[in-house]
Amino acid sequence: MLHKTRGIVINYIRYRETSIIAKIYTEKFGIQSYIENGVRSSKGKNRIALFQPLTLVDMVLYHDDKKEIHRISEIKAAYPFKTLPYDVYKSSIAMFLDEVLNKTLKESNENAVLFDFLYHSFIFLDETEQHFENFHLIFLLKYAFFLGFLPRDSNEIMAQLHEANIIIPFDSGYKTLMNQLIAADYQTPLGMSRGARNHLLEVIILFYQLHIEDFGEVKSLQVLREVLS
Incomplete structure (x- = not known):
């Protein structure tokens, strides 16, 4: 049919x-x-x-x-991208997120809410002209909701990592930034250093690895770090 x-x-x-x-x-x-x-x-x-x-x-x-x-x-x-394949920063983010989706999208049933989230997220990334340096962080946290493990705040993330004997530096400054990311929309400009952004991304990936069996290494992560550094 x-x-x-x-x-x-x-x-x-x-x-x-x-x-x-x-x-x-x-x-x-x-x-x-x-x-x-x-x-x-x-x-x-x-x-x-x-x-x-x-x-x-x-x-x-x-x-x-x-x-x-x-x-x-x-x-x-359905929507020919205007900038995503041609902007090195956006295409690096897209390559990273596509690898994450390849590791995590398993559902072979209709899920209109998840589909709309993904569909319009990538249209936003294509259309936005500024303040997209944190897009992948905000995307991962929002996507975690659909995967069933959206954290309430940074304390919940660290508590779960510590319970799994995963120790990573995470001071009050990182906690504040992570809480801002959890509450943020894609349009929200959040000022942070490249070092802080990379560290927060590492924490989020560890959180994914904790919740998703066989999530493993994200091979495109190094490319993303180099491009956004």
């Missing part, structure tokens, strides 16, 4: 000579895998650019609950 849905491309892997298998978070069916034949050849119906990470798409697709890999009938960009 054919279905219309929006989607957020997470990644793809090459399959055979000219095809790919794309992982896409859909509004209607959650995270799903789709095979796209011929997309890596000049004769392919669709362009490989449509399957770049975090591309926002409109799709008409075939879906069968009994299958693990589905097929796409039609796909087009």
